[in-house]
Amino acid sequence: MGIARNVLLWASRNRWIENQFRQRQFAKKAVARFIPGEDANSALAESKRLNDRGITTVLTYLGENVSSIDDARAARRQYEELLDKTHALQIDSHISVKLTQLGLDVDVGETARNLEALAEHAASIANVVWVDMEGSNCVDATIDTFRKVRAKHDNVGLCLQAYLHRTPDDLEQLLSTRSAIRLVKGAYQEPASIAITRKQDVDAAFLKLSTRLAEQPPKGPGIRHGIATHDMKIISELSRLGAERQWDRDAYEVLMLYGIRRLDQLRLVDAGVPMRVLVSYGEAWFAWYVRRLAERPANVGFVLRSIFMK
Numbered sequence: 429m430g431i432a433r434n435v436l437l438w439a440s441r442n443r444w445i446e447n448q449f450r451q452r453q454f455a456k457k458a459v460a461r462f463i464p465g466e467d468a469n470s471a472l473a474e475s476k477r478l479n480d481r482g483i484t485t486v487l488t489y490l491g492e493n494v495s496s497i498d499d500a501r502a503a504r505r506q507y508e509e510l511l512d513k514t515h516a517l518q519i520d521s522h523i524s525v526k527l528t529q530l531g532l533d534v535d536v537g538e539t540a541r542n543l544e545a546l547a548e549h550a551a552s553i554a555n556v557v558w559v560d561m562e563g564s565n566c567v568d569a570t571i572d573t574f575r576k577v578r579a580k581h582d583n584v585g586l587c588l589q590a591y592l593h594r595t596p597d598d599l600e601q602l603l604s605t606r607s608a609i610r611l612v613k614g615a616y617q618e619p620a621s622i623a624i625t626r627k628q629d630v631d632a633a634f635l636k637l638s639t640r641l642a643e644q645p646p647k648g649p650g651i652r653h654g655i656a657t658h659d660m661k662i663i664s665e666l667s668r669l670g671a672e673r674q675w676d677r678d679a680y681e682v683l684m685l686y687g688i689r690r691l692d693q694l695r696l697v698d699a700g701v702p703m704r705v706l707v708s709y710g711e712a713w714f715a716w717y718v719r720r721l722a723e724r725p726a727n728v729g730f731v732l733r734s735i736f737m738k
């Protein structure tokens with residue numbers, strides 16, 4: 429894929445660039461397009477507004493790669509409070525977590541306990557926990573941890589990335605246990621040995637895997653497969669296939685990110701497509717934000733100018 433995308437994905441992991449960017453006056457304003465605020469209340473208020481418009485949400489507390497058990501437990505507590513608030517405010521929203529935020533780089537066993545605790549907490553209020561997929565070095569541990577927790581709780585779902593060569597196999601294995609899958613194209617920098625690199629090939633893989641998901645619903649309360657993309661060509665093609673093959677309306681839901689393709693989100697929900705929007709909040713927005721910029725590399729000049737010029 430493009431050089432600009434690679435530069436941005438490299439920048440998303442660079443501390444110096446992060447510090448420079450955070451000091452810029454306009455940084456918070458620029459980030460506000462994708463994140464309603466740093467605190468949970470802003471994310472909950474936006475969720476409520478979206479719910480009122482017929483769109484459900486999935487909430488993410490930003491953060492990844494924590495380096496201590498205490499930080500991992502603090503993230504888990506943050507999510508438990510978030511679940512309680514969605515319940516108290518009657519907001520229709522799942523949560524989505526990164527396993528490196530629950531301790532994957534520090535202690536895999538502790539990470540599984542954190543995820544299991546969240547699944548139990550969510551089950552007690554009839555809610556659902558999604559697990560994000562991160563860089564390819566985390567995929568084995570993420571799938572293993574997910575499978576352990578999914579064996580006891582069916583209110584959990586897992587994100588898989590269509591660009592990875594391994595994903596068709598992972599998807600088949602997970603479908604054999606009727607797990608719920610959220611399919612994405614993939615947001616990280618991966619070599620050709622691990623991931624498909626031509627965009628049209630990623631798009632084709634995504635469509636093929638989405639079709640497979642739509643034909644095999646998951647088992648679990650209040651959970652559907654998620655087709656997570658802003659690619660309207662793919663969404664239209666899936667609708668066409670659904671009508672032709674008489675898929676259930678509930679066969680999948682479409683997911684998009686907060687702030688991206690807002691009008692299409694409304695058009696889809698008005699056309700009867702189940703629509704869920706991922707709303708993020710938290711102070712650790714830098715890496716997440718720059719991955720969003722990498723999805724639109726036309727923004728690279730703007731970002732670099734902001735970093736190197738006063």
Ligand SMILES: Cc1cc2nc3c(=O)[nH]c(=O)nc-3n(C[C@H](O)[C@H](O)[C@H](O)COP(=O)(O)OP(=O)(O)OC[C@H]3O[C@@H](n4cnc5c(N)ncnc54)[C@H](O)[C@@H]3O)c2cc1C
Pocket residue numbers: 559560561562587589612613614615616656657658659660683684685688689705706719720721723724
């Ligand atoms: C709900 C959700 C959860 C996700 N979770 C994960 C995850 O756990 N792991 C992971 O690796 N990735 C995740 N992603 C990101 C995903 O991998 C892609 O990087 C991202 O969705 C962009 O790809 P696309 O499918 O929208 O298609 P693209 O072909 O990249 O985009 C299609 C069109 O959508 C618009 N668009 C896309 N992105 C942007 C943007 N950032 N800003 C403005 N316009 C844009 C553009 O008009 C573009 O032409 C998630 C995405 C969503 C929607």
